[in-house]
Amino acid sequence: MRSFFRSLAEKMSKGKAKAGRSGAAQQKEGGPGLEQHAAAALAGRRWREAIEDYKQLLKQEARPQWREALAAAYLGRCGELAGKGMVKEAAALWENMAAVCADRRGYGHYLGWLARARNWERVGSAYRDAPPDYWETPAGRNLLTALAAHLVAGNPALEQVLPQESALRRQLPAAQAAVDAYCRGDDDALAATLRELPFRSPYRDLRTLLQGASAQEPQAAAAQLRKVPASSAFAPLAELLGLPLLRPEQLTARLTALRGEERALAMGLLGLETAQRRLLGDLLALKDHGAPSAKEFYSFLMNHVTELGAASVQRMARALLPHYPSGLRAYEKRFGRVPSYERHRVAALRAELEHDDEQIVAEWRLCIKELLASGDKQERLMAALTMRRYVHRQTDGGTPPHHSIPDLAHALELDPDDRAAWLELAELSHRAGDKTRHGQVLEQALKRFPDDAEVLMTAANAAARRRAYKKATDYARRLLALDPINRAARQVLLDSALAHAAKQVAGGKAHLAHKTLAAATADARDDNQRGQLEMADGLVALPSGDGKARESIETGLRRSGADLRAGLRLLVEGTRFGVNQRQLTPLLAALAPGGGRAELMGLFELVRHYRNNGLKGVADAVAVLEPRIGERLQALAELELAQVQFICEELAALPHHPLLFQVANRANRRWHDRPRFVYYEVLGKNKGRLPKRGTDLARLKQAERRAADEGDRETLDLIAEYRLPGIGSMRNPFGMPGMPELREVQRMIEQMSPAEMEEAIRQMAEMIGNDLGMGDFDDDDGDDWPPRRGRRR
Amino acid sequence: MSDPFALLGVDETADDEAIKRAYLQRVREHPPERAPEQFQAIRSAYEHIRDQRERLTYFLFHTEPPDPAVLAATLLGARRAARPSAEGVRRALRAGLERFEVADE
Numbered sequence: 001m002r003s004f005f006r007s008l009a010e011k012m013s014k015g016k017a018k019a020g021r022s023g024a025a026q027q028k029e030g031g032p033g034l035e036q037h038a039a040a041a042l043a044g045r046r047w048r049e050a051i052e053d054y055k056q057l058l059k060q061e062a063r064p065q066w067r068e069a070l071a072a073a074y075l076g077r078c079g080e081l082a083g084k085g086m087v088k089e090a091a092a093l094w095e096n097m098a099a100v101c102a103d104r105r106g107y108g109h110y111l112g113w114l115a116r117a118r119n120w121e122r123v124g125s126a127y128r129d130a131p132p133d134y135w136e137t138p139a140g141r142n143l144l145t146a147l148a149a150h151l152v153a154g155n156p157a158l159e160q161v162l163p164q165e166s167a168l169r170r171q172l173p174a175a176q177a178a179v180d181a182y183c184r185g186d187d188d189a190l191a192a193t194l195r196e197l198p199f200r201s202p203y204r205d206l207r208t209l210l211q212g213a214s215a216q217e218p219q220a221a222a223a224q225l226r227k228v229p230a231s232s233a234f235a236p237l238a239e240l241l242g243l244p245l246l247r248p249e250q251l252t253a254r255l256t257a258l259r260g261e262e263r264a265l266a267m268g269l270l271g272l273e274t275a276q277r278r279l280l281g282d283l284l285a286l287k288d289h290g291a292p293s294a295k296e297f298y299s300f301l302m303n304h305v306t307e308l309g310a311a312s313v314q315r316m317a318r319a320l321l322p323h324y325p326s327g328l329r330a331y332e333k334r335f336g337r338v339p340s341y342e343r344h345r346v347a348a349l350r351a352e353l354e355h356d357d358e359q360i361v362a363e364w365r366l367c368i369k370e371l372l373a374s375g376d377k378q379e380r381l382m383a384a385l386t387m388r389r390y391v392h393r394q395t396d397g398g399t400p401p402h403h404s405i406p407d408l409a410h411a412l413e414l415d416p417d418d419r420a421a422w423l424e425l426a427e428l429s430h431r432a433g434d435k436t437r438h439g440q441v442l443e444q445a446l447k448r449f450p451d452d453a454e455v456l457m458t459a460a461n462a463a464a465r466r467r468a469y470k471k472a473t474d475y476a477r478r479l480l481a482l483d484p485i486n487r488a489a490r491q492v493l494l495d496s497a498l499a500h501a502a503k504q505v506a507g508g509k510a511h512l513a514h515k516t517l518a519a520a521t522a523d524a525r526d527d528n529q530r531g532q533l534e535m536a537d538g539l540v541a542l543p544s545g546d547g548k549a550r551e552s553i554e555t556g557l558r559r560s561g562a563d564l565r566a567g568l569r570l571l572v573e574g575t576r577f578g579v580n581q582r583q584l585t586p587l588l589a590a591l592a593p594g595g596g597r598a599e600l601m602g603l604f605e606l607v608r609h610y611r612n613n614g615l616k617g618v619a620d621a622v623a624v625l626e627p628r629i630g631e632r633l634q635a636l637a638e639l640e641l642a643q644v645q646f647i648c649e650e651l652a653a654l655p656h657h658p659l660l661f662q663v664a665n666r667a668n669r670r671w672h673d674r675p676r677f678v679y680y681e682v683l684g685k686n687k688g689r690l691p692k693r694g695t696d697l698a699r700l701k702q703a704e705r706r707a708a709d710e711g712d713r714e715t716l717d718l719i720a721e722y723r724l725p726g727i728g729s730m731r732n733p734f735g736m737p738g739m740p741e742l743r744e745v746q747r748m749i750e751q752m753s754p755a756e757m758e759e760a761i762r763q764m765a766e767m768i769g770n771d772l773g774m775g776d777f778d779d780d781d782g783d784d785w786p787p788r789r790g791r792r793r
Numbered sequence: 794m795s796d797p798f799a800l801l802g803v804d805e806t807a808d809d810e811a812i813k814r815a816y817l818q819r820v821r822e823h824p825p826e827r828a829p830e831q832f833q834a835i836r837s838a839y840e841h842i843r844d845q846r847e848r849l850t851y852f853l854f855h856t857e858p859p860d861p862a863v864l865a866a867t868l869l870g871a872r873r874a875a876r877p878s879a880e881g882v883r884r885a886l887r888a889g890l891e892r893f894e895v896a897d898e
Contacts, residue, residue: 179883237889252869286861311805385853
């Protein structure tokens with residue numbers, strides 16, 4: 001019973017559904033209902049529904065408006081298919097429409113779909129049936145040009161289906177003859193043939209490009225080729241024929257973008273010989289999958305030694321060896337055994353690429369040893385250059401290792417004519433605080449290069465720094481004899497005069513100081529320098545109560561720019577001449593308002609100059625100028641990173657912590673917490689003391705990590721020194737000159753034999769002694785460490 | 794940077810004078826006002842090999858891998874202008890038409 005009712009229920013529900021469908025169909029089959037439905041479908045762009053509906057309607061009655069609507073629905077559906085890329089289907093459906101509705105609307109679209117489906121023969125067949133004005137439309141002209149291009153390229157089937165009287169067929173022989181004439185190099189025949197093509201010819205783009213390709217003058221040729229529209233079917237050919245006009249670098253880029261057949265054809269167009277084409281093809285193939293690896297390029301070079309030239313390949317292979325050391329074997333096989341230093345040279349350069357500091361030092365040292373062993377003059381020079389390079393790498397930022405100065409000095413023994421090395425050695429000596437050596441090196445450099453401007457300037461600055469003003473003046477005058485407009489040299493003369501005048505004032509000889517300053521005016525070349533002297537003259541006269549002194553100072557201030565720099569000069573020179581800065585502060589009211597980045601940089605360059613030359617009162621002067629400097633800090637936004645860092649260095653060196661914090665804080669906001677600026681900000685915020693706040697410590701630690709990742713040794717040293725003051729940087733933990741770096745000590749210990757280790761421990765124990773309280777040492781020991789044997793009380 | 798010796802057209806054994814002469818010749822062919830980029834390349838090449846110290850520095854420390862693009866450009870710079878064959882043009886046209894799309898209305 002239950003199963004009976006269940007099956008009855010199923011039958012009834014199926015029956016209802018059928019009734020529903022036939023109900024709708026009946027509704028549709030009914031005239032007004034169906035027509036409405038069809039119209040709604042058409043208006044709603046439901047093309048398939050509309051097509052079905054109108055077909056149904058037309059079965060009942062062949063009304064013209066329904067036929068038209070059906071055609072519209074068909075066309076809509078064709079467009080829908082074409083929009084999805086189904087152009088073949090769209091074209092087929094259009095043909096259906098044309099047959100069913102006897103309607104050829106959208107014929108142009110139909111031709112376009114055939115063309116997109118690359119059915120050129122059908123396009124040609126349909127050519128005759130197109131409305132006459134279709135070929136005047138942009139789409140029609142494009143299609144015509146595409147047909148023309150296919151004909152010139154050679155498409156006999158297409159040629160056959162086109163009407164004989166069409167311009168495409170009539171003008172084809174002339175077009176082909178023009179191509180032949182161009183390729184033969186017969187430009188007269190080319191010109192004659194091109195004249196046979198009318199202005200509105202379907203081959204007009206071909207005419208344009210052949211005229212361009214045959215033009216003698218490259219710029220005219222390129223301009224003509226550019227006239228072929230990008231939408232033209234002849235555009236790719238125009239691009240190819242334009243390749244020979246490109247510069248080699250541009251040509252390479254274009255060839256790299258081409259592939260296969262087009263690239264091969266392009267190289268044929270470039271007039272390259274077969275061997276060259278093969279070589280170039282192999283070379284471009286290297287770049288087809290991105291930049292080639294060192295190994296791939298190396299292999300390419302070794303496989304094309306003859307074509308590229310042995311000498312050239314050898315040089316390129318040498319440059320690649322550090323990137324691909326395994327290539328050395330093939331290199332030696334081809335070019336002969338390399339000298340012993342060469343292996344170490346390649347290994348050292350490889351270590352540099354890998355940032356392996358220990359290997360760098362080790363391999364360069366071995367390379368130098370091999371170069372020196374030969375005794376050959378050229379190899380000795382190479383040893384010198386190598387020493388210089390590796391010293392330069394070691395000293396580039398950060399504390400110079402202890403061996404840098406002796407190594408560089410040795411390099412100069414081997415190559416005394418290396419002017420730059422002399423200056424570098426002087427600089428290293430200065431950084432190491434070895435004033436004596438610094439002076440000696442410069443003296444030797446001057447003997448060797450007496451008329452060198454840079455050597456003279458360095459010597460003049462060095463002499464001024466150590467207050468040897470007579471020498472400084474002498475060097476500056478020698479430099480000015482060579483280079484009369486050298487402003488820096490004139491400033492040295494001026495500074496020397498100021499220093500000398502200050503000395504005279506200190507000695508109670510103010511009248512002589514006036515004379516010195518008056519004489520120095522002859523060396524001043526501009527208002528700024530004259531202003532400095534005038535200001536100094538006023539400072540000399542001020543203590544005596546001379547009424548004109550203040551006027552001189554004010555005039556001098558104005559003449560030397562009345563900016564922060566001038567203000568700093570006033571205060572620092574005032575200190576030099578024994579005038580209290582507080583006395584001079586009211587005069588700062590004459591300073592001009594903010595001058596931008598030049599003013600800020602000028603101020604801090606002068607701060608550095610004064611600090612380097614040991615002048616007093618600089619920190620106090622900056623403190624007096626602090627409000628004004630603070631107002632001008634917006635100009636920091638105009639400065640480069642290196643410039644802002646320079647300002648921080650000066651503020652830290654003074655020190656002036658409030659300004660340091662402000663500057664570093666702005667820098668961190670601008671450059672997203674660069675390690676150096678984080679260090680300066682924390683330093684400034686905590687007034688030079690170690691931070692107590694966890695956040696500051698955490699920031700410092702993060703900065704340290706980042707500096708290590710970036711290989712920023714200088715910042716690492718600064719942070720280490722800040723955290724462990726007195727011990728010095730990790731690179732030289734003992735903080736004393738002459739002591740080896742920690743890593744070297746570690747290496748020494750690792751290389752010791754057990755017997756050597758035992759002896760070292762014995763000596764250390766003897767030095768420290770049994771008295772673990774460090775003992776009482778003779779005062780005469782001074783700073784010696786370790787204390788000398790036998791000197792303990 | 795391309796090979797400075799190749800760019801100036803001198804042998805590695807050339808002395809300072811020969812290199813200078815080659816440099817001046819290249820500058821006459823590519824003066825700065827007409828060919829600024831080539832002039833810069835020539836100038837840079839000269840600076841790298843102008844005297845013995847510079848040449849030795851180049852031999853010892855030059856590790857910039859040669860650029861395939863620069864090498865290709867050098868090879869292409871040495872080509873002679875030539876007209877293609879008619880068949881080559883037709884093949885080029887066919888290849889271009891393969892990737893050419895007729896613009897829609």
